[in-house]
Amino acid sequence: MIYITGDTHGSFERFENFCRENHTTKEDILIILGDAGVNYYGGVRDDIKKEYLEGLPITLFCIHGNHEQRPSTIPTYAEQEWNGGIVYVEKEYPSIIFAKDGEIYDLDGRKAIAIGGAYSIDKMLRIVYGYGWWADEQPSEEIKQYVEKQLKARDWKIDVVLSHTVPLKYEPTEVFLPGVDQSRVDKSTEEWLGKIEERLEYRKWYCGHYHTEKKVGKVRMMFETIELF
Numbered sequence: 001m002i003y004i005t006g007d008t009h010g011s012f013e014r015f016e017n018f019c020r021e022n023h024t025t026k027e028d029i030l031i032i033l034g035d036a037g038v039n040y041y042g043g044v045r046d047d048i049k050k051e052y053l054e055g056l057p058i059t060l061f062c063i064h065g066n067h068e069q070r071p072s073t074i075p076t077y078a079e080q081e082w083n084g085g086i087v088y089v090e091k092e093y094p095s096i097i098f099a100k101d102g103e104i105y106d107l108d109g110r111k112a113i114a115i116g117g118a119y120s121i122d123k124m125l126r127i128v129y130g131y132g133w134w135a136d137e138q139p140s141e142e143i144k145q146y147v148e149k150q151l152k153a154r155d156w157k158i159d160v161v162l163s164h165t166v167p168l169k170y171e172p173t174e175v176f177l178p179g180v181d182q183s184r185v186d187k188s189t190e191e192w193l194g195k196i197e198e199r200l201e202y203r204k205w206y207c208g209h210y211h212t213e214k215k216v217g218k219v220r221m222m223f224e225t226i227e228l229f
Contacts, residue, residue: 002029002108002229006208006222009067010037010049015056018226024058026095029107031229033208033222034065034116034164038096039074040132050093059095061087061105064116065164065209066137071098073136083107085114099162101139102146107229110159110203115139115147115193118165118209119186121177138189151200161205167194170219175212 001024008015015030022028038049053060064070071077071088077098079086085103090096099105099114106112117138120126126133139147151158166172168190176182197205205219214221 002031003226004031004033004206004222004229005226006033006213006224007035007065007067007211008032008037009035010040012049012053012056014224014226015053015058019057024056026057026059028057029059029061029229030226031107031162031206032060032062033162033206034063034118035067035208036060036062036065037068038062039069039071040067042069042132050090050096054093054095056095060097062096062098063114063162063164063208064098064101066118066120067132069132069134070136072100073134101143102150104150104154104158107160111154112160112162113147113150113158115161115163115196117143118189121180121185138186139192144192148196151196156199157201159203161200161202161207163193163205163207165190165193165209166207166219166221167197167205169194170216170221172210172212172214172221175210 038046076090077088080089082097084106086100088098101114101116104111104113119138120133123133168187207221210221211223212221213223213225
């Protein structure tokens with residue numbers, strides 16, 4: 001079985017109950033739509049979380065968020081093929097898999113493209129207090145070109161999009177924090193995703209990032225719920 005959920009930010013309590021109630025095994029997959037929270041602190045604090053997750057009877061497939069380091073920049077990760085696409089995996093934690101942006105995966109017969117990253121509205125706070133923040137949190141021009149090349153090769157048709165943020169027109173403005181000046185928020189990733197969405201023929205678009213549950217047409221924003229994919 002394949003399941004899907006939103007951001008976890010290092011809090012995985014609901015996974016243990018879910019696995020027990022659904023009698024999952026390592027053959028089952030749980031997609032996390034970014035900000036899993038296992039590549040945030042580095043060192044022992046992250047390893048403790050990874051050891052816990054590796055002990056759960058399920059395999060995690062994570063999209064890149066904006067509150068985590070890209071696995072491609074972490075020496076312990078290596079590329080390998082998984083379900084038709086390239087992923088990043090650490091030898092010690094083979095059940096925690098990170099998608100490579102622009103790769104297309106075969107998930108239960110459905111072709112799904114991964115498009116991670118977003119802008120952090122708490123960027124300055126994290127920098128001031130020395131929390132984790134990474135300048136490559138949003139997709140680079142190289143990544144964008146690769147995503148578009150992949151979709152063009154498929155004649156701009158895909159079954160599923162797995163992204164962290166949303167195309168601009170789907171932003172859930174009703175959950176925006178009142179103290180944040182939206183005119184100062186970099187929305188270039190959302191604008192780019194909007195251009196892709198206009199050209200793309202797809203069946204379903206899943207995303208996280210906004211910590212809300214919402215469905216608009218074929219777009220599904222997820223947070224704490226765990227659903228069948």
